[in-house]
Amino acid sequence: MESFKSSGLFTKQAHVKIPEGHFEEEHGRNGFFGRVSHLYHAIAPVTWTNIEGDLKPQCQPPMFNDNLKRNKFEPILSNDDLVINIGFYTKSFENFYRSADFDELFFIHDGTGRIETSYGPLEYTKGDYIIIPRGTTYKLYLTTETKILKVESRSEFEQPDRGMLGPNALYDQTAIVTPEAAHGSEQDKKEYKVEIKRLGKITTVTYPHNPLTVSGWKGSVYPTKLSIYDFCPVTSHRYHMPPSVHTTYVAKNFVICSFVERPLEEHETGALKVPFYHSNIDFDEVLFYHQGNFFSRDNIDAGALTFHPQGIHHGPHPKAFKNSVAKTRTDEFAVMIDAKRPLIPSEWFSNNENKNYWKSWL
Known part of the structure; x- marks a missing residue:
């Protein structure tokens, strides 16, 4: 049984009415299916100035280009x-x-x-x-x-x-x-x-x-x-649903989710509209951008792919919070693959990735 505790400044409902001047982080186990805690930071957990080493958010720009060999x-x-x-x-x-x-x-x-x-x-x-x-x-x-x-x-x-x-x-x-x-x-x-x-x-x-x-x-x-386009998303006007509600297929040690156009949470309720910051410590997260306006990410186009490995925070880009206020729905379509075991990039991935993607939160 879970032993739920709390301390300091926090909200009555996760993802809703986050204390002013603070940023919510979801620290969860087993992807979005397991036990979870929420931390309320005075400074967003992605405000790094440098990252040295292999562990960092990674991105492929639109991949169906001249660098990709045809018919294989x-x-x-x-x-x-x-x-x-x-x-x-x-x-x-x-x-x-x-x-x-x-x-x-x-x-x-x-x-x-x-x-x-x-x-x-x-x-x-x-x-x-x-x-x-x-x-x-x-x-x-x-x-x-x-x-x-x-x-x-x-x-x-x-x-x-x-x-x-x-x-x-x-x-x-x-x-x-x-x-x-x-x-x-x-x-x-x-x-x-x-x-x-x-x-x-x-x-x-x-x-x-x-x-x-x-x-x-x-x-x-x-x-x-x-x-x-036949996937029917689970939504709430008062609460930002976790990605797990968009699960489309389940396999051993990974899931595939479909993000499709949907109404956004109502601003008046205080509900978070953009994805919350999370470290998702038990899963690697891959997101393939299919079509639409990916408003939580800067400079991401259809056919691009992001890879967020276990252990490094990720979440919306800084402009996303401001941009989300006036939006009432999202028109984006994307495929997410959450894998329990660490994913290893191929040589092609490493040769073609946007090496400066981690700087996009600066």
Whole structure:
């Protein structure tokens, strides 16, 4: 059982009517799901003047640029539970693909097309999440150039527990699209190759026919599609909800959340409108900016990504508090990945990051 204590200056309700001239910090365990305390600073905890060492807020400017090779996935952050990749495809997959290492989640940042799978095809467009279970054979067919954020997971992607919100909260089951059984569309080739990823290596298997030959299926393992634009955020006009209420998928040791347009808290209630400062000591936090006006961050555009590792504070930029007063709603869309184990940046990430991002709080 928690032993709740308090001392000095504090609020009756977290994130509401913060003492004048003070800044609230949330010091929490297990991401936003565990025990928590709130500290009220006379000076914001991000007013550093210098940081020496590897632990600092990090940022990738819009990533789908000339530094990103086309038609391949580039790993950017990883640990033993997941790998975060980005890909800019200008043409369809050359071969079919199957992963024996990971379940895969595609977030379509931009573009249109379809993914043909063992279970049938799924049409995709901007804002779609597509889940491909491990062991599923598939091929990506482009209609237009496609920009993808891909998460490879050692465990399955599952839906969050809605609890007292009820089963229709966040997104209704009817918003989830599943494929209808169909054979593959390519039927005029002499041979078909399937690239299979196992222990990080590719084995290529060749068939004299299209490998998508399923005429029907049943069961509880299958690809799914969900649009971020169908996500229904949990809001309160009197209280700033923690990011955990935006959880869209749950996997072992990490979660994926969807931030979508929503009404902001009412200024008259004294509720904080911008994200509170936090050190989130048990999780690394990654935020991919999809579209909209990201008013809590300066100089962040669609396609950018921020990485806030465990142990260093982060929160809104200084201008955000002033800018939020007149705003009544946010139009931003973003995907957050919170990982329990530390994420390791790839060489590509380190070579392309904005090295001065930590200075943006000065």
